[in-house]
Each structure stands twice: as C-alpha cells, then as structure tokens.
Amino acid sequence: MTVRNTRTPGGGSGRPGKVERAMRAAPVSTFPQVAGDAGSLARRERLALTLAREFYAGRRRRARYLSADLFGEPTWDILLDLYVAARENRRVPTTSACIGAHVPPTTALRWLRxxxxxxxxxxxxxxxxGRRTFVKLTERGHTVMEAFLGTMADTLLSALNDADECTTLNEAAQ
Structure with a gap:
C-alpha cells in the first residue's frame, strides 16, 4: 500500500493559510521623507511617541466602555509596543510582545510571523x-510607524494651531 503525502513541502495542506493570505494582501507603498528644521522634527518625533503610547493605552481603556471582543488588532498592538520600546531603547522579548498583543500566544506568534x-x-x-529571543522593528517597520504617527502628529498640530488662531480671532473681535 502506498501512502501519498498530501501536504506541501513546507508542511501546509496545499491550501493557503492565514499567513499566506495575509502576505498576498500586503500593500506596497513608499513613505515620504519629512523635511523641516531640527526643532520641528524633534517636536514631531516627541508627539509621534506620545501618540503611540496613547493609542496603545487607549485601546486598553476602551475595554472599560466597550466589550474587548468587538475589537481585535493584535498587529497594531505589536507595532505600537515595538515602536515605543525602540524609542525608549528597550528590548522586547518575544513572549512580552505576545502578551502585549492581548490575544492568545499562538495568534500573536502567527501575526509576528x-x-x-x-x-x-x-x-x-x-x-x-539561548531560550530567549527578542523582537524589534526593522528599519522599514520603524519608517512605516514614524510616517504614520508623524502624519497623525502633523494633523494634530495643524488642528491645534487652527484652534489657537480661531481663539485669537474671537478675542480680537470682542
């Protein structure tokens, strides 16, 4: 009797799994470099770090008001956690990254992969x-997070400046 191996060489079943489907859906884009003086760039980086911390903490606070099972973005939690750790010069063990994702370890490991x-x-x-590994953002990962958070910081700063101008105009009109 001959037994045929129906699995692919990589150990899969021949059907694409979640990882393979996610890889096919990966967007390809470039991220603009930001120009500006050293002071404004430093302010933007500080605000980006503050936003990353707040996004991460806000997701935990949200669970006080809305059921946590309504939301699930372990990759976003991982990226935020690793971004903050990189900016604070901290190393993140893989197990800590999994815990920080707030999902079962197998799910977090799949998303890390x-x-x-x-x-x-x-x-x-x-x-x-030898039993422990660390996980960190690559240069590309850091660039992506800086670009996203920096854009959010720019939008926030612009909105705050507009609000200050409106307040000044209202005070001048009175």
Whole structure:
C-alpha cells in the first residue's frame, strides 16, 4: 500500500493559510521623507511617541466602555509596543510582545510571523540565554510607524494651531 503525502513541502495542506493570505494582501507603498528644521522634527518625533503610547493605552481603556471582543488588532498592538520600546531603547522579548498583543500566544506568534515576512519586524537571539529571543522593528517597520504617527502628529498640530488662531480671532473681535 502506498501512502501519498498530501501536504506541501513546507508542511501546509496545499491550501493557503492565514499567513499566506495575509502576505498576498500586503500593500506596497513608499513613505515620504519629512523635511523641516531640527526643532520641528524633534517636536514631531516627541508627539509621534506620545501618540503611540496613547493609542496603545487607549485601546486598553476602551475595554472599560466597550466589550474587548468587538475589537481585535493584535498587529497594531505589536507595532505600537515595538515602536515605543525602540524609542525608549528597550528590548522586547518575544513572549512580552505576545502578551502585549492581548490575544492568545499562538495568534500573536502567527501575526509576528506575518510581520516578519513583510519585513516589518525581526527577531534576534538573546546571546546570553539561548531560550530567549527578542523582537524589534526593522528599519522599514520603524519608517512605516514614524510616517504614520508623524502624519497623525502633523494633523494634530495643524488642528491645534487652527484652534489657537480661531481663539485669537474671537478675542480680537470682542
């Protein structure tokens, strides 16, 4: 009796799984470089870091008002966590990244693998403890997060400046 292997060489069933489908859906885009003086760029970076912290914390606070099962973005939580850690010069163990994603470890590991395949994150060995690995944003991942958060910071700063101008005009009109 001959037994045929119906699995693909990589161990899959031959049907695309979640990782493969996610890879097919990966957008390809470039991210603009921001011009400006050193002071405005530093302010933008500080605000981007503040926004990343607030987005992450806000997602946890939201659970006080709305059921957490209504929302699920483990990749966003992972990216925010790794961005903040990079800006604070902290290393993030893979297990901590999984915990920070607020999903089961297998789900978080699957999304980490997708992010790795998209060159957004990379793992590195501990060096002292062979059982532990760290995960961090790649240069591309950091650039993507800086671009997104920086755009949000620019929009927020513009809105605040517009609000200040309106207040000044209202005070002058009185």
């Amino acid at each position: 997708i992010l790795e395949m998209r060159a957004m994150v990379e793992r590195e060995e501990d060096g002292r403890d």
